[in-house]
Amino acid sequence: xxxxxxxxxxxxxxGYQMENDAITGTKTKQNHLFIQDGKIxxxxxxxxxxxxxxxxxxxxxxxxxxxxxxxxxxxxxTLLGDRWRSVTSVNSIFKRLEIEKKVLPNLETTTQExxxxxxxxxxxxxxxxxxxxxxxxxxxxLKNLVEVKKALQTFDGKLSHEIVAFPQHGLLRxxxxxxxxxxxxxxxxxxxxxxxxxxxxxxxxxxxxxxELAVEGNxxxxxxxxxxxYLGVYxxxxxxxxxxxxxxxxxxxxxxxxxLGDIPLSQVEEIAETLADAGITIITSVPINxxxxxxxxxxxxxxxxxxxxxxxxxxxxxxxxGDILERAGRLAEVSGWVDERSLSQTLSFITDDxxxxxxxxxxxxxxxxxxxxxxxxxASCSAEAVARRAKRVTTIxxxxxxxxxxxxxxx
Amino acid sequence: MxxxxxxxxxxxxxxGYQYEKGLVxxxxxxxxxxxxENGTIKEIVSVDKPLITDLPIKDANxxxxxxxxxxxxxxxDKTYYSGPWKAPTIPSKGIITRLEEEEELLPRQLPVAxxxxxxxxxxxxxxxxxxxRTHCNVDPIIGLNNLEATLQAMEAYKGKASVEVVAFPQHGILRxxxxxxxxxxxxxxxxxxxxxxxxxxxxxxxxxxxxxxxxxxxxxxxxxxHIHDPxxxxxxxFKRLAALTEEAGWQGKVTISHALALADISFEEVTEVAExxxxxxxxxxxxxxxxxxxxIPLLQKKGVNVSLGDDSITDHWSPFGKGDSLEKAGMLxxxxxxxxxxxxxxxxxxxxxxxxxxxxxGEQIWPKVGDHADxxxxxTSCSAEAVARRASRIAVFxxxxxVVGAL
Numbered sequence: 064x065x066x067x068x069x070x071x072x073x074x075x076x077x078g079y080q081m082e083n084d085a086i087t088g089t090k091t092k093q094n095h096l097f098i099q100d101g102k103i104x105x106x107x108x109x110x111x112x113x114x115x116x117x118x119x120x121x122x123x124x125x126x127x128x129x130x131x132x133x134x135x136x137x138x139x140x141t142l143l144g145d146r147w148r149s150v151t152s153v154n155s156i157f158k159r160l161e162i163e164k165k166v167l168p169n170l171e172t173t174t175q176e177x178x179x180x181x182x183x184x185x186x187x188x189x190x191x192x193x194x195x196x197x198x199x200x201x202x203x204x205l206k207n208l209v210e211v212k213k214a215l216q217t218f219d220g221k222l223s224h225e226i227v228a229f230p231q232h233g234l235l236r237x238x239x240x241x242x243x244x245x246x247x248x249x250x251x252x253x254x255x256x257x258x259x260x261x262x263x264x265x266x267x268x269x270x271x272x273x274x275e276l277a278v279e280g281n282x283x284x285x286x287x288x289x290x291x292x293y294l295g296v297y298x299x300x301x302x303x304x305x306x307x308x309x310x311x312x313x314x315x316x317x318x319x320x321x322x323l324g325d326i327p328l329s330q331v332e333e334i335a336e337t338l339a340d341a342g343i344t345i346i347t348s349v350p351i352n353x354x355x356x357x358x359x360x361x362x363x364x365x366x367x368x369x370x371x372x373x374x375x376x377x378x379x380x381x382x383x384x385g386d387i388l389e390r391a392g393r394l395a396e397v398s399g400w401v402d403e404r405s406l407s408q409t410l411s412f413i414t415d416d417x418x419x420x421x422x423x424x425x426x427x428x429x430x431x432x433x434x435x436x437x438x439x440x441x442a443s444c445s446a447e448a449v450a451r452r453a454k455r456v457t458t459i460x461x462x463x464x465x466x467x468x469x470x471x472x473x474x
Numbered sequence: 475m476x477x478x479x480x481x482x483x484x485x486x487x488x489x490g491y492q493y494e495k496g497l498v499x500x501x502x503x504x505x506x507x508x509x510x511e512n513g514t515i516k517e518i519v520s521v522d523k524p525l526i527t528d529l530p531i532k533d534a535n536x537x538x539x540x541x542x543x544x545x546x547x548x549x550x551d552k553t554y555y556s557g558p559w560k561a562p563t564i565p566s567k568g569i570i571t572r573l574e575e576e577e578e579l580l581p582r583q584l585p586v587a588x589x590x591x592x593x594x595x596x597x598x599x600x601x602x603x604x605x606x607r608t609h610c611n612v613d614p615i616i617g618l619n620n621l622e623a624t625l626q627a628m629e630a631y632k633g634k635a636s637v638e639v640v641a642f643p644q645h646g647i648l649r650x651x652x653x654x655x656x657x658x659x660x661x662x663x664x665x666x667x668x669x670x671x672x673x674x675x676x677x678x679x680x681x682x683x684x685x686x687x688x689x690x691x692x693x694x695x696x697x698x699x700h701i702h703d704p705x706x707x708x709x710x711x712f713k714r715l716a717a718l719t720e721e722a723g724w725q726g727k728v729t730i731s732h733a734l735a736l737a738d739i740s741f742e743e744v745t746e747v748a749e750x751x752x753x754x755x756x757x758x759x760x761x762x763x764x765x766x767x768x769x770i771p772l773l774q775k776k777g778v779n780v781s782l783g784d785d786s787i788t789d790h791w792s793p794f795g796k797g798d799s800l801e802k803a804g805m806l807x808x809x810x811x812x813x814x815x816x817x818x819x820x821x822x823x824x825x826x827x828x829x830x831x832x833x834x835x836g837e838q839i840w841p842k843v844g845d846h847a848d849x850x851x852x853x854t855s856c857s858a859e860a861v862a863r864r865a866s867r868i869a870v871f872x873x874x875x876x877v878v879g880a881l
Contacts, residue, residue, distance in 0.1 A: 085563065085564070087563075088559075088560070088561075146855070147854070147855045147856065147858075147859040147863070148499075148500070149499075149500075149813060149814050149815035149818055149858050149859075149862065150813035150814055151497065151499070151814065152497075152813070152814045351764045351805070351808055351809045352808060352809055352810065352811045376862075376863065380808075380813060381813050381818065381858075381859075381862035381863070382804065382807070382808045382813075382862055384863075384864065392794065393764065395794075396764060396765070396794050397764045397765050398765075399765060401561065401562045401792060401793050401794075402561050402562060402563060402564045403561040406561055406793060442559070443558070443559045444559065446559070446561050446793070447559040447561075447793075450561070450788070450793035450794055451559070451788065451793070452796065
């Protein structure tokens with residue numbers, strides 16, 4: 064057990080300001096937090112003086128937010144750190160796959176280097192947990208996985224991660240089952256997949272194999288599903304059914320789920336019940352070039368939802384900067400969430416549901432016993448942080464400063 | 475510093491496209507020395523030739539030079555920027571809620587309006603914008619006070635950026651009986667006639683448009699109208715505006731801001747309306763709202779001049795807005811999947827008044843001797859990368875003078 068330290072003068076949100084029954088702002092107070100063994104062990108009002116001689120780090124009134132979660136990225140695909148290249152126009156996903164297969168192995172930088180560049184970017188923007196998909200297909204085998212694991216090793220103790228074994232070229236189409244199985248044996252946590260209809264050409268067999276692999280490897284599932292409208296929705300329903308049959312509730316996610324963006328809201332409500340019942344999470348990158356699921360409605364209906372950046376400068380897209388807070392602001396903007404409460408609650412899409420205030424304004428974070436994973440931002444409240452893309456000053460993961468700095472006052 | 479002559483050395487300029495199998499795959503650049511005199515580019519020479527000169531030298535360190543940006547729609551006078559955070563309320567009565575808020579808000583904000591306008595100008599300038607069009611409230615609540623605050627801020631940035639002011643009757647030129655105020659504004663520093671939703675706000679499309687047109691002709695001023703009215707209501711308004719533009723001979727002098735109705739109609743109808751607008755030289759300015767975007771590339775393809783603006787930068791209308799035109803261009807590219815080298819590079823034209831270093835054929839068309847020395851140095855390899863990756867700005871020049879950053 065370590066002796067711990069104090070984070071002093073930390074601004075925490077304490078409630079909403081009300082005027083004539085309307086929320087007009089967010090109330091905050093300064094506190095001292097005692098951090099020990101990676102946890103927040105005490106929370107004192109800043110007016111009380113600290114009576115011990117343990118080290119203190121002064122947050123100087125900066126706002127503390129729970130550190131962020133990046134729920135969908137591809138550490139093995141980013142070109143960050145390599146030279147600029149735009150995207151070659153193609154008319155099918157299969158041509159894109161061929162391009163990627165050729166480009167990535169021939170770059171001057173290594174997969175590990177580029178992944179580390181992106182991971183560093185995450186730390187500086189406040190992310191301390193990353194879910195990454197890693198390409199698994201016959202030509203590349205488990206090479207990308209090995210490289211990504213090396214990069215994650217470099218960041219050991221700075222952020223946590225989950226890896227999805229992603230048969231990008233189709234679980235069936237590229238006959239990748241044994242490779243995914245091998246990846247699971249090597250500690251990968253999720254079985255991935257992509258478009259059982261348009262890529263694999265056999266929805267049922269594709270989904271069955273994924274579920275089988277997940278059960279066998281005691282893993283979860285995170286499926287890329289771009290398939291449109293009712294094709295996508297059928298696939299979701301089928302996956303929900305298989306999830307329940309296999310007892311995989313709360314371990315399955317559908318990334319993108321574009322189909323939900325194509326159908327009437329009344330039908331989304333219906334399928335939301337099915338998804339919530341099967342404990343399936345919907346993850347979106349908030350694309351602006353196409354319709355995407357009505358995330359607010361899904362959440363209202365009890366479906367777990369999260370945001371991921373997805374493409375961050377790769378052969379698929381020249382855009383994306385890996386700033387998940389910016390992506391949350393985009394969700395708010397595109398959804399028309401402009402008032403104090405809506406903006407502040409948007410934070411929960413990038414914090415595993417840990418917004419400092421619940422929708423009623425009750426303080427729910429931080430609590431004594433919570434992991435000391437915190438990002439300090441230059442903002443007066445969560446709502447401002449989301450709308451204004453607040454500057455990130457310091458990131459703390461389980462009590463350790465992993466990016467930026469705080470004044471350390473040894474006593 | 476007028477009359478000042480100097481060399482900018484080691485300037486990276488785009489010189490052409492790289493091709494592979496007939497496809498543009500990259501952008502070629504080379505280094506040049508550029509001589510600036512009286513705010514104008516006077517000479518461009520390759521770095522291959524040794525530079526023998528007694529003139530002062532500023533080393534551009536191989537940074538890429540791009541034409542400086544234009545933010546063609548902003549409200550300098552109403553921003554919360556640099557003040558305390560405040561989220562917008564939930565507008566239970568739509569735009570009317572916002573207008574009611576202004577009755578209390580604008581007088582309360584007036585003491586800090588000039589200061590915030592200056593801070594916002596500073597933000598825009600740091601992002602590389604040296605030309606700004608601001609819509610300034612002119613209405614019975616605030617009279618010409620916001621105009622005065624805006625002019626004060628402009629005065630502080632004189633020589634650093636050009637700012638044009640639209641006299642903007644936010645509460646409806648008819649609805650708030652602001653004709654004489656707009657006229658007065660035009661005599662006191664505003665150079666364009668503004669307006670907003672002749673149908674839903676003024677309740678009289680024809681009279682509203684005619685009033686605007688008369689004011690413009692009388693003051694020999696250009697026009698820039700906010701039109702949010704949706705669907706065929708908006709389209710009808712555009713068509714009437716086009717007809718009045720033709721009657722008045724005001725071709726090339728009229729802009730529609732937002733023009734949201736264009737997001738509501740079919741491809742065929744957009745094409746038809748675009749031809750009408752292009753024929754009358756009516757421009758469109760969009761803030762690229764990501765929830766509802768008008769078909770900008772299609773409009774441009776049909777000959778309509780489209781510019782981008784930031785619009786609200788945190789105010790009682792919207793908490794968003796970053797004041798970065800290059801980010802806005804990147805948003806436009808992402809919104810319309812403009813991902814290849816040429817499309818990305820050409821997207822720059824939306825924020826530069828149409829100026830791009832290369833034309834679509836890859837011929838170098840900027841900078842040329844005689845061009846204004848308004849440019850921005852960015853840390854990037856080419857225009858396409860600048861747009862897609864939101865390149866960091868190193869230095870901004872206006873009329874040959876370094877106005878932001880350092881070289």
